[in-house]
Amino acid sequence: MGTLTGMTTPPSSTRLVILRGNSASGKSSVAAGLRARYGRGIALVSQDVLRREVLRERDIPGGANIRLIDLTVRHALDHGFHTVLEGILYVAHYGEMLAGLLADYPGRSHCFYLDVPFEETLVRHATKPIADEVGAAELRSWYRPSDLLPGGVETVVPADSSLCATIDRVMRASGLDVSAEAPSGT
Numbered sequence: 783m784g785t786l787t788g789m790t791t792p793p794s795s796t797r798l799v800i801l802r803g804n805s806a807s808g809k810s811s812v813a814a815g816l817r818a819r820y821g822r823g824i825a826l827v828s829q830d831v832l833r834r835e836v837l838r839e840r841d842i843p844g845g846a847n848i849r850l851i852d853l854t855v856r857h858a859l860d861h862g863f864h865t866v867l868e869g870i871l872y873v874a875h876y877g878e879m880l881a882g883l884l885a886d887y888p889g890r891s892h893c894f895y896l897d898v899p900f901e902e903t904l905v906r907h908a909t910k911p912i913a914d915e916v917g918a919a920e921l922r923s924w925y926r927p928s929d930l931l932p933g934g935v936e937t938v939v940p941a942d943s944s945l946c947a948t949i950d951r952v953m954r955a956s957g958l959d960v961s962a963e964a965p966s967g968t
Contacts, residue, residue, distance in 0.1 A: 803896030825858035829869020
């Protein structure tokens, strides 16, 4: 594993937070809010960044991004970072990988599904920079209602939960509120 010097949290106490939901459900905003509130020591792993930007890969079953996401999350956790994984992360494509993470990090993994109806997804999507490039038909093709992981492992967060309330809820449920450090300058 190499040296653990400079680690913020012992690897055995790092927490994994998984934020899932359809496009425009607020996953990236919640992830950014968690990091802003917690301070240093949180790694953000974005499905979109690894799949679309790093690999420029379509979201397909068995895609290379699935293993890259898995490796990135494990590396961050094992090196002392609390880790927030966020993305649509369809169960059909990512379920096995997510189940593996949950099995390997028991007791310190917390899953949240941001449940936003399609009509609200359209409203939220219209405020995003990508709205001119991605229309309602394409958004509809991506939409999976209640695409929950098996076993009831996810806390479902309804669309009427404000960003602040959702961040509070995730911080409390994951224990990040107790272990938060004061944010530093850089």
